[in-house]
Amino acid sequence: MNFVAATPETDIVILTDRDREYLVRAIESAIHVRKRHQFFLWAQGQFRGVLPHEVLACIRLDKNDQLEQIEFFHGRLMDEQQQDALCHPSQGLAISLMRLCKDQGSPLLLAVAADVGGAGQAAPTELVVNFRRCALRNALVCTTDGIVGGQFAFILFDLDEGPSYRQAYFLELMLPHLQVALVRLQETGDVEIDLTFGQGKPLITDREVEILRLVQRGNSNHEIGAALGISPLTVKNHTQKIFRKLKVQNRAHAVSRCISLRVLDSMMS
Template sequence: MVILNSNEQEYLLHAIEKGRAVAAPRDFFLWSQGALQALLPHRVLLCLELGDDGRVRAVECLHSVTLASVQSAALCDASGGPANAWLAAWRASHGQPLALEAGEFGHGLVHGAGDVAFALLGMPYAAGAREARLLQMLIPCMQQAQQGMALQQG
């Protein structure tokens, strides 16, 4: 069982409160680089929209670092990029948050719910039980924000 310290509890509450206010892609980017970054440091966040078959239908790539166009294209390739392999490994873990080694993108963590999943890449250290639990607690907030943006754009 993971027990959060008082700072982590405060950051988590802040992230959930701010996440509920996300209404546009710009808001989501700012939230991911602020409140989410404070809890789960990462360089790249992939937002994965899943099709009825469970495969990646669309990828949105948010990053705080400059990616080469080849890297960005590879990450955003819904059919040929690495996201489907990461999702398959995540499903094999019975839907629990999955720490991964993402090649040139370093340490990562993937988790999802319903028709969305998220992959945090370029974490400064290998994700452990604490990071997995934090992502588990944030997934409903992230899912709501992603769905709200999709409704606004649609």
């Protein structure tokens, strides 16, 4: 697998009538995205019409380069190991690609050598392993410049035709609309969650907050169990309970939701 930093501003991209039509549709419909399910439908619909892909990862860092929000949108089935390899908040493939893009330049194309014109550098072994774990073939990564309030990255996995400079140009055109839509998810909240239950007791217990903070640092179930003196199975049971309470499906979304709700502020390390 090779990667290459795309420079679409130096390559003239001529838009066809179809390109213009699909871009306008995607931009106009993005205005109405307020909730997570709306983002999913938009990403799988109008946005996918512009850039056909299988998985979209959206990442937001705060001004201190700490993870503030991470979201994944896909229509494919992924098992728990694949989700963890892709979505892990500190060691997952998506976060690793964002770091690589920040180092190498944006946009960034990743694929087998033939799909990036036979050019580029060899991807780090760890990235290649994670691509295989996730059963993914290629990626297109685009990050924003440092702005007030942090930095954003958007990653498209398994583009139908393999990543190209033309697709990198389209992703840059859509970048402001992706960014605004993602911010709305955090500002408006995509689900209503009551953080208390029964006589004002907190929905997320102190033990669950401890586990969440270790999840945020990237610890595995075994590492969390060793740190807290409980078994990995107990940790897994706690995390599943947390997922149900927060109405999420994976670790990355749980951490993102807790950051948005300021749950982790209740127990500072």
